Amino acid sequence: MQIGSKNSHEFDVSFGPSLRLGVLGGGQLGRMMIQSAVDFDVRVEVMDPSADAPCRHLTPRFIQGDLQNAADVVAFGSDLDAITIEIEHVSVTGLRQLESQGVRVIPKPDHLAIIQDKGKQKAFFAENDIPTSPFELIEGASDVQKMGLPIVQKMRKGGYDGKGVVVLKTESDLEKAFDVPSVLEHAVDIEKELSVIVARNGSGDIRCFPVVEAVFDPVANLVDYLIAPAVISPKQEKDAEALARRVAEAMNFEGLLAVELFLDRAGNLLVNELAPRTHNSGHHTIEANRTSQFEQHLRAVLDLPLGATDALFPASAMVNLVGSAQAHGIPAYAGLDAALDTPGVHPHLYGKSTVKPFRKMGHVTITGSNHEEVAKRVMHIREQLSVNGNA
Numbered sequence: 536m537q538i539g540s541k542n543s544h545e546f547d548v549s550f551g552p553s554l555r556l557g558v559l560g561g562g563q564l565g566r567m568m569i570q571s572a573v574d575f576d577v578r579v580e581v582m583d584p585s586a587d588a589p590c591r592h593l594t595p596r597f598i599q600g601d602l603q604n605a606a607d608v609v610a611f612g613s614d615l616d617a618i619t620i621e622i623e624h625v626s627v628t629g630l631r632q633l634e635s636q637g638v639r640v641i642p643k644p645d646h647l648a649i650i651q652d653k654g655k656q657k658a659f660f661a662e663n664d665i666p667t668s669p670f671e672l673i674e675g676a677s678d679v680q681k682m683g684l685p686i687v688q689k690m691r692k693g694g695y696d697g698k699g700v701v702v703l704k705t706e707s708d709l710e711k712a713f714d715v716p717s718v719l720e721h722a723v724d725i726e727k728e729l730s731v732i733v734a735r736n737g738s739g740d741i742r743c744f745p746v747v748e749a750v751f752d753p754v755a756n757l758v759d760y761l762i763a764p765a766v767i768s769p770k771q772e773k774d775a776e777a778l779a780r781r782v783a784e785a786m787n788f789e790g791l792l793a794v795e796l797f798l799d800r801a802g803n804l805l806v807n808e809l810a811p812r813t814h815n816s817g818h819h820t821i822e823a824n825r826t827s828q829f830e831q832h833l834r835a836v837l838d839l840p841l842g843a844t845d846a847l848f849p850a851s852a853m854v855n856l857v858g859s860a861q862a863h864g865i866p867a868y869a870g871l872d873a874a875l876d877t878p879g880v881h882p883h884l885y886g887k888s889t890v891k892p893f894r895k896m897g898h899v900t901i902t903g904s905n906h907e908e909v910a911k912r913v914m915h916i917r918e919q920l921s922v923n924g925n926a
């Protein structure tokens with residue numbers, strides 16, 4: 536079976552449910568990828584460690600398995616045409632073996648090996664002159680004074696969503712240091728946190744989605760919502776996109792790559808980190824852009840022509856729907872009626888069987904004719920919507 540059309544921009548691929556794509560990870564990202572795959576009539580098969588993963592009932596073949604176990608990954612993928620990921624903590628050894636058996640693996644195992652390790656990522660930036668905050672690689676807590684405070688310590692492996700990251704500002708913070716191989720970074724004086732999702736296919740074609748900005752809640756210091764396009768100057772927007780392209784090109788990357796950036800208070804753009812997959816900062820693209828990040832990911836994975844990424848609305852936002860502070864048990868969604876009654880609002884529920892405090896249970900996309908209108912709708916939605924639990 537032929538996947539992709541290396542030299543052509545025509546859809547000359549024979550699609551059909553006979554084309555079998557495997558996804559390592561069966562959470563919300565896999566779920567939204569399946570929605571896009573339906574339109575391409577691609578059969579998506581899923582492996583996840585959890586028996587009740589959000590993708591479980593949306594795939595003709597669900598395998599419960601350990602994503603970090605090479606044998607499980609190989610057993611899952613051997614008969615597939617292509618395999619991709621929705622989480623980066625998977626067995627690179629297993630993926631290398633599948634690639635050697637002729638399965639198309641995107642992202643490439645070599646790229647995954649760099650990105651899984653924050654130390655290797657930083658070294659890659661340094662070797663390729665990609666601007667990033669100054670850093671040192673250390674073995675454990677006893678080396679943490681190698682850099683002057685304030686610093687940020689990040690575990691090289693296994694961290695996600697801020698877990699495995701600690702900010703060390705004062706001498707008394709030093710006792711919070713992790714005693715594992717880590718990256719030490721200068722703490723950046725951050726003006727804005729930005730993200731650019733870039734896709735690159737096997738022919739080297741590249742498309743960027745417009746820059747997204749994370750708006751922080753100044754009290755909780757948590758990402759409150761994401762807004763697109765980011766409120767930055769046209770030059771900063773151009774530079775951010777150029778930087779994301781440079782990263783994808785320097786790596787010879789194939790697939791979808793989320794490039795997380797800091798804009799510091801001196802106006803410098805620095806690459807914080809990469810995610811070689813669909814990303815929270817691209818969820819709004821389902822409603823708000825000509826091609827969604829999930830469809831773009833599929834196109835890149837199958838080496839098809841990439842889709843146009845331009846926005847369909849002057850502004851859009853994405854609010855994560857997380858479990859309330861006390862929520863446990865079967866999820867109960869409050870306020871959905873009000874959300875559905877608000878123009879430009881589109882909820883996505885991830886189908887998780889249980890809710891926990893702050894667990895991501897869904898998201899809401901909000902589109903509008905300008906940033907003020909969208910921000911107002913965000914506030915309204917947040918007042919209305921909550922996820923509680925029937926423990």
Ligand code: ADP
Nearest residue numbers: 668687694695696697698700720721722723808
């Ligand atoms: P994760 O992979 O767990 O999301 P990140 O590297 O994105 O970890 O770090 C989480 C958050 O910590 C960032 O979104 C940012 O707010 C803060 N942070 C990370 N690195 C730095 C840094 N060098 N200087 C200041 N803040 C940082």
